[in-house]
Amino acid sequence: MKRAIISDVHGNLEALQAVLEDIDKQNVDSLYCLGDTVGYGPNPCECVKIVRDRCSMVLLGNHDQGALFDPDGFNVGAEKAIRWTRSQLEQHDRMSKHSANMLADFLGELPRTHADGDAMFVHGSARRPLDEYVFPEDIYNPLKMEHVFELIGRYCFQGHTHIPGIFTPSPEFLSPNVPQGSDECHAALPPSTKAMINVGSVGQPRDGDPRACYVILEDDQTVRFRRIEYPLEVTRRKIHQISDLDNFLGDRLVQGR
Secondary structure (H helix, E strand, C coil), rough: EEEEEEECCCCHHHHHHHHHHHCCCCCCCEEEEEECCCCCCCCCHHHHHHHHHCCCEEEHHHHHHHHCCCCCCCHHHHHHHHHHHHHHHHHHHHHHHHHHHHHHHHHHHCCCCEECCEEEEEEECCCCCCCHHHHHHHHHHHHHHHHHHHCCCCCEEEEECCCEEECCCCEEECCCCCCCCEEEEECCCCCCCCCCCCCCCCCCCCCCCCECCCCCEECCCCEEEEEEEEHHHHHHHHHHHCCCCCCCHHHHHHHHC
16 A cells, blocks of 8 residues: 655645656555645646645645635735735636636635544644644654644644654654655654654755655555655746745745745
8 A cells, every 4th residue: 555645735836746747656556635735836726726636635734724714824925925826716716617626615625634544644733733833843842742642543644844754752853864866765654653744845845955745655654755856946937927926935945945
């Protein structure tokens, strides 16, 4: 059983296409998306349609919700991007002739959690599935980690921070090292304890590596973190050409921050 798990596409069409091309070569059985298909990036409608058509399970992310309702808790640049994203979704839906093609309806019906056997899937955390961040430095906040781990059966797959890695109840954070020239590293999930697995970000990595990131879960035992090159300068130029998207949102793609 192989499952590919993506998250935080954020309207980055070039990164999504590159990741899906790689996934098609991996002979996976299913594809899950943990939310934030939109926000920040220049191609929200195209990305929503692809995720809708390709993924067998899609969750709601905080940026997806922000594009549907009044954005709450976003910084100025992110809120500006969310409002532009909403206008793009509304424009698409006004031009759609069939209700089945309405992108806002698709996003609005997405669940916040998904359970499959011993595995839980969320965007943020098991405690607050939509919007709680669990950062690597939270290992120094044992009370928070204890509270989150109490809600996990065995494994929880999540995104939101854009930083890939594995949390254990120790607590510790295991960061995957995928050096340049390689595209993957393997990590065996701990068989006798719980784990939180952050799958990283397809469209806006923030761990210092600009390559798109996603994971493949094999037989609920091994996680393969994959890093995929994509033409990020194309995405960067698109962002620079849209006045409602801050140039920083394109520039940060080059640094992976």
